[in-house]
Amino acid sequence: MRVALFVACFDDAVFPATGKAVTALLERLGHEVRYPPGQTCCGQVHWTTGYHREAADLARGFTAAFEGHEVVVTPSASCAAAVRDAYPRIARAARDPGLARAAEGVAVYELTEFLVDVLGVVDVGAYFPHRVTYHPTCQSARTLGVADRPLRLLRAVKGLELAELPAAEECCGFGGAFAMKNADVSVAMVADKVRHVRETGADVVCAVDNSCLAHIGGALSRLRGGVRAMHLAEILAGTEER
Structure with missing residues (x-):
């Protein structure tokens, strides 16, 4: 195709x-x-x-x-x-x-x-030997309704350990212009999100929107907790040969 x-x-x-x-x-x-x-x-x-x-x-x-x-x-x-x-x-x-x-x-x-x-594909032949948690972004969950598709793909990745994210449905606080116009609220929201991410013990938090990952990843980097933010596509592109 x-x-x-x-x-x-x-x-x-x-x-x-x-x-x-x-x-x-x-x-x-x-x-x-x-x-x-x-x-x-x-x-x-x-x-x-x-x-x-x-x-x-x-x-x-x-x-x-x-x-x-x-x-x-x-x-x-x-x-x-x-x-x-x-x-x-x-x-x-x-x-x-x-x-x-x-x-x-x-x-x-x-x-x-x-x-x-x-394509009707769940196992894309990926390999990613890390503990991963998934954040469902607001647009993916509420507007597109992607539901469990990302989770199904992650569960099929060889070597990946999937950790459930507490309060996963809560917004990370980015929301485009929202983060700039309502900075204090946005910071409080991402603080909650980052706390939940760290509770999972994951090495990586992934999502299907880099805008949200930039917000979450920025907060994580300031804590220096060793958790990486990564787009789901980059995990699915991984192979044992890499």
């Missing part, structure tokens, strides 16, 4: 290893990965902070960049949620039926959805 990769601007700028991991994983599973060079930001932050005209412009750019691609895969659950959930509202707000039609024509999947639901 030919797959178009949407890396997401945050990952592209700050966490390039994630996009490389998705590519390595999908190619290992026998698929051709293409990276449309016209992709930029999906417009999620602009939409949620009230810059609706700018969000519509970015949505038009996104749909143009991925036009003609049967399947689009992204390691960013929040960006997948923006395209699937917010684009219809962006199009209505912009009174742009053409954008609405273009958005309907783009099939965007978060990585774990694509692996489990489209």
